[in-house]
Amino acid sequence: QVFSLIYRTANKRNAISDAGCTFLNPINGDYNFLSPEISQIIQHKLGADVVTVLDVPMRHDASTNEVRKAIKRNTEWALRSKRKFLELNGLSENDFNNPKIVRPKLGAVIQGGNDFELRKESALSLLEVGFDFYNFGGPPIHKDKNWYKTAPIGFNHELIHFVSELIPNDKIKYAMGIGSPDDILYSISVGWDVFDTVLPTRNGRHGYLYVTKGEGDTHYDNYDVLHVKNKECEFDEKPVDSTCSCECCKNVTRAYLRHLIKINDPAGWRLSSIHNLTFYNNLLNH
Template sequence: MSTSIFELRHQDGKARAGVIHTAHGDIPTPIFMPVGTVGSVKAVAPDDLAAIGAPIILGNTYHLYLRPGHKLVERHGGLHGFASWPGAILTDSGGFQIFSLNSLRKLREEGAEFRSHLDGSKHLFTPENVVDIQRSLHSDIMMVLDECVPHGADYAYTDKSTALTTRWALRARRHYPAGTAHNLLFAITQGGFFRDLRQRSIEELCAHDFDGFAIGGLSVGEPKPLMYEFMYDLAPRLPQDKPRYLMGVGTPLDIVNGIAAGIDMFDCVLPTRNARNGTLYTSLGKINIKRREYAEDDGPLDPQCGCYACRNFSRAYLRHLYVSKELLAFRLNSLHNLTYFLDLVRGARQAILEDRYADFLAGVTAVYPEEAAQAAGG
């Protein structure tokens, strides 16, 4: 498929500002993608997501295949129609979910056999049928089936797994040739924490015409300095003219460092999960809204944020909702955190376009000193 799917607009150091063209709109990069695993970003509605300017969300092939079923979703116009979401959708292949099942799955050349975590029924995901399922979901960006190798796996296992992931990716590309319809197909590079295996994975996959390339297998339990070391090393090795996606990462500090490394796309459940636990991200750092110190705080959650929660409610009210276990707390907290993450990547993009990304990175790093020290090995 033509490399015009991705336009690189500007670069500041390794940090990139670009645009990904999809069937459901253009996606300015760098971008953070809210996670809607089962076709819904938890606690928020599609109009909320549109209001905060999210151009793309995620769904998960494994979960949607098991419930409600991809054919039912297809009959309702794919995920866009079923979930009333007009923007772009990326679907993960479900590989990470399958391989986290441990005793409930078996790997073989044909694919991954697994038992449903819902009812124990047996299923088989192959590189081919995972593409077919995602096409039924009408995904704008489809991910190939891969194995996510856990941190601590030895060289022999990682070598064998990485080779299998590569063979599966090439089978997916053959099943869905470049230039077919409007769905984009991204490959996932693996290789654990072995540099030669990572390099081989990148070389073998990037020799083929995938529409984008992901770095898989980071943030899987490794120390933070090791994750950063590999992130900074691997991102520039991916093709310059294709989108680069770091899967399942991460914190605000992870994201701005990933952008500095040359990565374009990020996703993580962190903003919505932490919102439901009362942890909120602000321009001044993280706030635990259930703390007693906010009980009579009349100020906005974040004076620099323009989200619905910050424009209309005090910290005292947000704390009251949370400690009272009111469901509105989930919505307002989630809206705020998602706005923060989207504003973060929008700010990063503007800084890249204005050749001041180093200052932007330093500014965000200063807000999270403890995490920065951890990332530096302190």
């Protein structure tokens, strides 16, 4: 989010330096400073069980030299983050490596854009520092694809597979921001363990519903999509997905859900989110 705030507005005071990053607070107009150490303090005060270092993401159009410079800073920030993490939790390096000690888990973020060698360089430098889990940083997409308009077509299968093999299997592999059902299932097949994505809820609010094969109007490898706002659903009395037993599918028709979303009734957004989250859970459980 900080990365987005910094690059979304052309303001010289929005900046990333070795010390940390300065950005404009869009709520009150104040400028804030966030460093690797401050990030750890915030997460510690929140009582987080899963903690992530402050990383250095890159724009998709960054040059090789820019990415290499960012990787160096990313590793330095990760090292500073770990030092602060140990200090805040009263741990030594030996304590950190002792599996008998109960403590929060700390993860680092592998960067490098679409460059395989730079990804390897980032991963190896972070493995040398030592963390509990390793995240895939940045969207794994081909440079000639637009993430928002062509996903999952633009998904870089080779890159996500390559980075997974760089991480030891005794470490948790976290694929940040992935993704569509097909992308998640592929990522699982090449070793990734943990995922997070806004797609079920964000897409649900726009009437984009994930359904079982044969139930939707658009077809992918492991699922269909039902665009419930389409005219075809205006008088459709079927549930969103006849194979689903979620609160949405048990209680409302496609026609009524379409009506709720079209009039911006929060109940429609909630029901769509419930269905999509149920679909994701069922797919992964199977």
